[in-house]
Amino acid sequence: MGVLGTIVRHLDTTIGPGVMLLYPLYASMRAIESPSTLDDQQWLTYWVLYSLITLFELSTYKILSWFPIWPYMKLVFCVWLVLPMFNGAAYIYENYVRRYVKNFGNHGGSNNYNYPEEYKKVLHMMTFDARKAVERYIDRFGPDAFERVIRAAEKEAKKH
Numbered sequence: 001m002g003v004l005g006t007i008v009r010h011l012d013t014t015i016g017p018g019v020m021l022l023y024p025l026y027a028s029m030r031a032i033e034s035p036s037t038l039d040d041q042q043w044l045t046y047w048v049l050y051s052l053i054t055l056f057e058l059s060t061y062k063i064l065s066w067f068p069i070w071p072y073m074k075l076v077f078c079v080w081l082v083l084p085m086f087n088g089a090a091y092i093y094e095n096y097v098r099r100y101v102k103n104f105g106n107h108g109g110s111n112n113y114n115y116p117e118e119y120k121k122v123l124h125m126m127t128f129d130a131r132k133a134v135e136r137y138i139d140r141f142g143p144d145a146f147e148r149v150i151r152a153a154e155k156e157a158k159k160h
Helices: 002-009 016-033 038-059 070-082 088-104 117-125 128-141 143-159
Strands: none
Touching: 016 038, 016 070, 038 070, 038 088, 038 128, 070 088, 128 143
């Protein structure tokens, strides 16, 4: 288990920079170029959380050196924040940060559309990718087209 053990022991230094810095950097540049604001939310939130983790590490490095599992915990948390299947940063924003940001400004919708409350509930239950698709649809065809789609879906659901 010499080589495999060495790789596992240094997993945080071999995989960590790619997961915690390179991929988020690449994804952030793509988000800047995309018309959607949802991916901006994911990556801006990621960088804020990563900065907070780094500040925590810098402030408590003497204490953290006593916990050899810390680098692996940080790696797992950052993987959860970064991977598109989890979109952890967007999850943290939606479920924890957003309510505090709303108190400081009016950020009701991602494109400032004034959705009825039932639409907001539906959008909130959607996955990150589904919300992106809905946002693109609204940007392309307008909020009235989105409302027509919702009404048609409700009518179809009542039939079944």
